[in-house]
Amino acid sequence: MGWFLLRRRREPSYRFAQRPARIGLIRGLLGTVFLLSAVVLVLGALSVYQYVQLSADRPVARVDVAADGPQQFRVSLTTPEGRTQEFVIAGDQWQLEARVIRWRVPVALAGVPPIYRLDRLTGRYADIEKERTATRTVHALDGWTLPDLWSLQRQFPQWLPFVDADYGSATFLPMLDGGVYQVSINPRGGLVATPADEATKARLQRTGW
Template sequence: MSLSAWLWLGMLVLLALAVPAWGRRRGRRRGGPGPGRRLLATLLFLLALVLGLAGALMHSWHWLHEDVPVAQLSLRQLGTQWYIGQLQVGDGPVREYELRGDEWQLDARVLRWNLPGQLAGLRPVYRLERLSGRYGDPKQDLAGQRSVHDLREGWETWQIRQRMLAALPFADARWGSGAYLPMLDGARYDVFLSPRGGLVAKPADARTEALLREAGW
């Protein structure tokens, strides 16, 4: 169980102790709780509030340092510098794209929040723009066969929503971000959005890690 869960559990225990302390005393004397019990109940309530707030902050802080899954990409080689990429964005369907070159690249546009917005539970807003193939040699990139695929679905709606969100006082910055890694036959990659709002690509399994080592990455 996470630290935030333990803090919230402690809050519930303190509340369970504080509520009876405010109840009426049983016995021969009339009236409500005495000054001592009232003071104890107040302290328990305050401590429960502190634990609850600390749990909320720890929960937010935990995912502030956690990458958000964005997409998965699997590669199958058809020929020299020629691949089929199977891309799954979130829980959406798997789609195939023809890619040419030595490396794949995924680009996105990102809207990031400042710290108060992040602590309030707002995660970066992003929209994937394109998946493309690129050559390791920039000169070949100028003359080689290009492969660029538009991933912008509902782009006009995104543009309007992005402008509205960017006007909020806790919006931090807007920028483009991209991640790329080698295209290798049988490789599988996971793509994440980092807490700072940048795309990060990682090998999805041990086989891909071994392929990257063999390729000198």
């Protein structure tokens, strides 16, 4: 009987000693969750920074083309910020692609415009058979190596339910030696390519474009 009473007296102190350990464990888990959430938010913010808001039609690139051989061209792409990249493109047409992120409710109802980022510059062949068998050229236009908002949403849609990353846009025109083109994007995220000077416009019209 005495042993039983002694054990009953010791139990509360034993349980009390366990409480700080449990509280510490819970605090550690919560701290880890908050830290991971902060990392995700920072990566998301950096990812959004890589994109450009679309509140009106805006130019996204100037494309200059020079022949470099049969169905081979040197294509220079210049952004409005003045950054120029030069690529060798095989084919008859150049194609510019962009990733566009649009927002779902309630973000869309708040009037937040879509955002975009140029993604690829590729070559196309007018002949379908060559498109299947001839040399293909594809060039990435961004140097962002970390997962961006687009890829994060597609891999973990439950994390970003307000992001619509299932939309891309592309535009293309024939590659003419000496041709100059302007590429714009509208608020809905659609890329549009047009000749940038009268000479290119006239040559495109003569070829049926």
